Amino acid sequence: MAKYFAKVIVMLKKGILDVQGKTVENSLKTLGFDKIADIRIGKHITFEVEANSLDEAKEIANAAVDKLLYNPNIETYTIEVENSTGKL
Amino acid sequence: MKFAVVVFPGSNCDHDAYYALKHNLGYNVEFLWHKDTSIPKDIDCVVLPGGFSYGDYLRAGAIARFSPIMNEVINFANRGGLVIGICNGFQILTESGLLPGALLKNTSLRFICRDVYIKVNSNNNPFTSLLEKGRVLRIPIAHFEGNYFADEDTLKELEDNDQIVFQYCDEKGNISEMANPNGSLKNIAGIVNKQRNVLGMMPHPERYCDSILGGTDGIWIFNSIANFLNK
Structure with missing residues (x-):
């Protein structure tokens, strides 16, 4: 068994x-960043997976x-799943 | 006839629901624990109460949905048992797939705690069986994520099957953007499933079952359930 590392980004559709x-975007505009638009905020989730292969790790993570x-x-x-823990 | 109120870690309207059912309305009621793996045979209606189950971590209701008791609640609902989810209970019902759609953050990005008016859009279900269509109730809301969302197909299905039970309105029953507290599609405040035995609603009827608390319109919903069950 080896350790794999998964990185997931979840966004609203x-x-x-x-x-x-939208609220953050409005705030930035107020601060003069008028070239910034369409800010969307999601979640970044990371975790370790123990598996026998990269494919198996991907399957478990998915x-x-x-x-x-x-x-x-x-x-x-x-989602991204990589070999070396913490290094993507 | 007996009610059960499920207690999740972080539920905070469980005792309100119990009190309203038992002491205000005189019904039999017991608590169920989130780790319970069965629902007693004598239970006719399960209440999923408001609160912040599991701290609302990840998504409101997402973790409670996998509590051991929820497997039983899903089986109970699939057998035709009545389930009412209030506020966080509504969120748990959408997460569990017993009700369609999802509850997003309020468009104001504020936690809203105040009385609202809701209009009975459908009485073809156990939960509003004593109310005429068009009746306006005054019931409090208290939530940050009550902004009902469903994709176009789902929304059409809700409308076609008469599943939209409550809509936010003004005192006179007008459904308008002004009367929409949280951005919900079509001012939706409560829906039933296609089989009509599972209701989810954001307003808190259990908080308005006692005149000293400011209102009694919540009684209609629990009495409707009792009326249906005693038929």
């Missing part, structure tokens, strides 16, 4: 109003995300 992102870490009604995600 496009088309769903991200009120948090299953975990599907089961709990994101809500398909409102969110999408991207």
